Amino acid sequence: MINEKSEQIYKEAVEYIPGGVNSPVRAFKSVGLSPIFVDHAHGSKIYDVDGNEYIDYICSWGPLMLGHSPKELSEGIEEVIKKGTSYGVPTQIEVDMAKIIVEAYPAIDQVRMVNSGTEATMSALRVARGYTGRNKILKFEGCYHGHSDSLLVQSGSGTITYGVPTSPGVPDDVVKHTLVCKYNDLDAVREIFKEEGNEIAAVIVETISGNMGLVKGKQEFIELLREVCTEYGAVLIFDEVITGFRLSYNSSPAYFGVNPDMVCFGKIIGAGLPVGAYGGKKEIMSVVSPIGPVYQAGTLSGNPLAMYMGKKNLEILRDNPQIYTELERKAKKLEDGINTNLEKLDLDYTVTRAGSLVCLFFAKGPIENYDDAKKCDIEKFNKYFAQLLKRGILIGPSQYEAMFLSNAHTDEDIEKTIAANYEALKVAHNL
Template identity: 50%
Template sequence: MLEKSKKLFERAQQFIPGGVNSPARAFKSVGGTPVFLEKAKGSILTDVDGKEYIDYVGSWGPMILGHAYEPVIEAVKETAAKSTSFGAPTEIEVKMAELVKQMVPGVDKIRMVNSGTEACMSAIRVARGYTGRDKVIKFEGNYHGHGDSFLINAGSGALTLGQPSSPGVTEGTAKDTLTANFNDLNSVKKLLNEYEGEVAAIILEPVAGNMGCIPPKKGFLSGLRELCDAHDVVLIFDEVMTGFRVAMGGAQERYGVTADLVTYGKIIGAGLPVGAFGGKQEIMDVVSPVGNVYQAGTLSGNPLAMAAGYALLSELYENPLHYDELEEKTVKLARGLKDVLEEHGVPFVLNQVGSMLSVFFTEEEEVIDFKTANTTDQAFFKAYFHQMLENGIYLPPSPFEALFLANSLTEDHLRKTIEAADESIKVALDNV
């Protein structure tokens, strides 16, 4: 199997660094050949060799109603026939901004950009411009894209590859990035007190997804809100993963805590390359051309991405039962996986928030931060991952990534996944 994928990977490595255009795709942490995909529909992926897989990656989150969702495809076709880009204002940008404001608490204004990374970079710049301060607090294991300010103790690909920071990030940039421990308010208090009056923003994934799915402890997010208010610091929620997924209004709605700024990624464009940042009017009004914090992009608000995203988000807004159905499916999968793991005596922690979940193969009682996430048995995960792939289940190729479920998953898909997990755990136990 994977014969065509192997040949394509060999070709790709001659012309593309590592043969991939994003590091996690290289399968470096799990070994083997990356699967080259050809098409998808609903929750079924088909690779270039014709093998089908049940998908739990969903293009890393945005395919919340499944791949090739018909209203999205039709919106893209209709828009493309008029032109793929103008570099000028269009009505669909206005409609999208209005819709996001209706769906998300605390978003008075929003600016479209071209990726989640760009959204987070821009939000940090705006926070610095608004406060006149330089330093930013982030959390160990949280990943906010590959901007220089964020590649300090980052998660996801950097964590998977054993590179928590990156060459090319200057000492000057690094000194302005302070790192706290996720789910640890005391570590944040110490930094705010030590650098009193110097911190512009605190940025975090309100539900961590780049060191595996790790929910906030009770009181953690509200505690951050109180600290930011007390120290005049801008609170930024990176909702590239959680936005419009863990609830219609994202983590802000689910946990009842409103950030000052929020960032989004590809779900804003139903999987097309896009991002956005938004928040309180007084902060957003420092962005040019209203204010003097410069941010620009020729393809920002691209009509294809806006049309696709509007079709997807409109469906979620008009039919909020999607969220109930998704959570029911995720809970059912979580229960099935727990039963299998307990039956085989495998130590584990399973974290789930909405339609995100992760299984950590660890002896820890709970996984709450970067340190406990790193106790997961990576060798066991590697064996488990490859057997699941062999059994037609497409998981993220890293023990430090969350699964994303789509509402296109059926009861049969869930049953097959749990059966595949049962067999895969047996194989992993025999091989590790």
């Protein structure tokens, strides 16, 4: 595999962009490699500037449910561009988009469009604080909710603790109201609500975490969050930036049978264009400006290009439920194939899956929280990643990322991936 052009671009990039990339994981730093630079993509494949072809399981970190540049989405976008790319005043398609989201997510009554998942979570927490008149929020270790100050937090030495910043530039005073618990720890949740419940404005959680690998929330954990939030008057926020419309068309409420008070979206509702949204019950959303006192605004929110792509994407997913059936089948085939390879190679590793999300942990299971995920053999994973890349398989360049399948992935793609997985594992472990 030749990567000369990628290397040349990367050398230039580091002169003008911090680390040569506009989002840290793209640097491939965690796997000890230089990044590939993409030339184009189609269907399930990405092609880099050196002409190498890869079966892509990043899928722009989730939104490309239909694969790269699907004809059914791209048709008509030129007409939208000709009309105008941004207005700063309302359009009909924003209303249409909001209606589709609310109809697909019956737990909420209204939705406000923003420009990213980070903006969605940040805004939702501000609204929850404004609605409840409280300051404290509860998050869970290993869940990532964007890079706003109050959410760049990890727990300290105890199971339940006030958070400490995980990044320079985040003042202690900003995160002093952020509480952190271990994911899937029911006793910790009960204890912290017993101690702090009357001061907690909101609980924000990834029902299925996609940022410490793929770790599924236990059914009883998600149900307990609903129970304690109702009891103490806190706002339960589901961060569905990754899972929204990917787990199923009706997202986490359909998967778990539990409704939140608010929800945050991203990725899929823009079909790959920059977008985010937060929504909630009408009484909560009524505190949002211009009808309420909680201020939030955005010049590009509801951008007509993003709304056009997102609306078509959701309509296709809504009207073709077989897409989810096929994604489930293919993901199960990939999961089973990897498990068979692990058995053949006598490797005691763990595969997790939720719908079309799959993850191979280089550690013995079960993997239920961030502490479990941290037990992975990162050195072996890095060797495995490099071997997959050589064989034309692109996964997230980190042990702590999930694989995303799209409707464009074929059975042949899955079979090639399973074969490459076997060889990559074999080489990485000198078997």
